[in-house]
Amino acid sequence: MNDAGAGITHEPxxxxxxxxxxxxxxxxxxxxxxxxxxxxxxxxxxxALDYRAHPDAERFISECVATERAATGLRLAAVHRVGALRIGDAALVAAASAPHRAEAFAAVERLVERIKHEVPIWKRQHFADGVSEWVGL
Structure with a gap:
């Protein structure tokens, strides 16, 4: 995770x-x-899934965190994993803290939606029947 509280990682x-x-x-x-x-x-x-990221994906996720932080004044962080993931692995972890729960819930939901729509990360699903497909291309 970078100083902006965001990151892309190949590790868990x-x-x-x-x-x-x-x-x-x-x-x-x-x-x-x-x-x-x-x-x-x-x-x-x-x-299983494979996630692939654009070389600038970390900049995009950092901008998402910074934009939501500026809009809410809350503490926010997010990390997305790329590479080969298995069932049960965390692909995205995002967090928000606030004086009260309603603001924190709302902020983390907005942040996750922003990441899903703005960060150039692509998912390839490997189905149990041996077929695979890219999602969202």
């Missing part, structure tokens, strides 16, 4: 570091989102 996400990046004594709420690789999609069994 350090969830404790994401949490620590937003923790503060004035915050009574800390909300974390874990995007986990599931075993199905569209009625088909999924065996």
């Amino acid at each position: 996400i350090d969830e404790a570091a994401v949490r620590a990046a937003v923790g503060a004594p004035e915050c009574g709420a800390l909300v974390m989102f874990h995007g986990i690789v599931r075993d199905h999609d569209g009625g088909r069994g999924v065996a």
Whole structure:
């Protein structure tokens, strides 16, 4: 994770570091989102996923965090994993802390939506039947 509280990694996400990046004594709420690789999609069994990122993806995710931080004044962080992921692995971990829970929940939801729509990361699903396909291309 970079100084902006954002990152792209090939390694398993350090969830404790994401949490620590937003923790503060004035915050009574800390909300974390874990995007986990599931075993199905569209009625088909999924065996694994591959994520690939544009070379500037870390800049894009940093901008998402910075934009939401500026809009809300809250502490935010997010890390997206790329490479080969298995069922149960965390693909995205995002966190927000705030004095109260409603603001933290809303901020982490906006941040995750922004990341999904603005950060150039592509997913290839490997289905249980041996077929694979790219999603969102």
